[in-house]
Amino acid sequence: MREVLAARAAGGIRGRGDVPPRFRPPLPPRHFVGRDTELARIRAGVTVLHGPGGVGKTALALEWLREKGSGDQLCVDLAAHDLGRVLRAFGLRTEPEDEQAVFRALVARRQFTLLLDNAASAEQVTPLLPASGTVLVTSRSRLDLPQAREIAVGPLPDDERLGPLLDRSYVELPERQARLYRLCAWEPDAFGVPVAAAIAGEPECDVEDALDDLVEKALLTEVGDDAFRFHELVRAHARAKRYQ
Structure with a gap:
């Protein structure tokens, strides 16, 4: 009924x-x-x-x-x-x-x-x-x-389209997210908000929001509870941006 x-x-x-x-x-x-x-x-x-x-x-x-x-x-x-x-x-x-x-x-x-x-x-x-x-x-x-x-659904494959895709995604990032993207890529494994905040020298609340934005744009992967990791191809792209 x-x-x-x-x-x-x-x-x-x-x-x-x-x-x-x-x-x-x-x-x-x-x-x-x-x-x-x-x-x-x-x-x-x-x-x-x-x-x-x-x-x-x-x-x-x-x-x-x-x-x-x-x-x-x-x-x-x-x-x-x-x-x-x-x-x-x-x-x-x-x-x-x-x-x-x-x-x-x-x-x-x-x-x-x-x-x-x-x-x-x-x-x-x-x-x-x-x-x-x-x-x-x-x-x-x-x-x-x-x-x-x-x-x-796994990480994006390594093909010739990924580099230009990452370039376009990167240039659209606000400055805080772009800076975190470049800096945190030097962490060799998964990292949490406190580590990212220490690297960036910014408050954890601001860094957490910025990391969530990177996850939404598929530039960062969330693993476990409050931990993040770069796909190796994305990590290499982010590290290269630090020198450009």
Whole structure:
């Protein structure tokens, strides 16, 4: 009965195409390269893209949506948005215990192509999956969802396109991020915020935000809790910039 009521509630949303701006997928990075194999493996249905933080899972999902996605597209960052906030953006209010059912009904009725970003576990994702349609999920862990195609996303390969890509990404960095990029590349292994702050001579809070920006731009990889590491190819690029 609850599923029936949820479906009726979702039927009262605003007209097709009226996706709230903050839940529309952003454009992928302008300089997206090097993921042809992974792009070709994504299919209709449920696909999980899993790999370390900063490796480019979200960028890959957004590029697929741009190239091959169809219809209305809905993007939910599971690390930042609760379902109640998503539903309220569509003019829907329901009891907390009904939110998952109403969300599934909303996605199914509107036939959204759905991106669930930053999933923590299979238990978080499973109650949100509609009975049919296309869903992309990004996660740092393999989720082992029975109905999903799981694609491991590793570091960018070493090919002739990577150097120009890194150059373009680097010149767009704000000065603090660019300076950290150059300085921290001389750390031989993983490093934390205190080490980066000591290297840069800046407050930890400022450095932490800048490191997070480098992770978002796939110039740095987050490993474990509050630790970061350069891919060897990126490290070599960053070290070279110190002398230019």
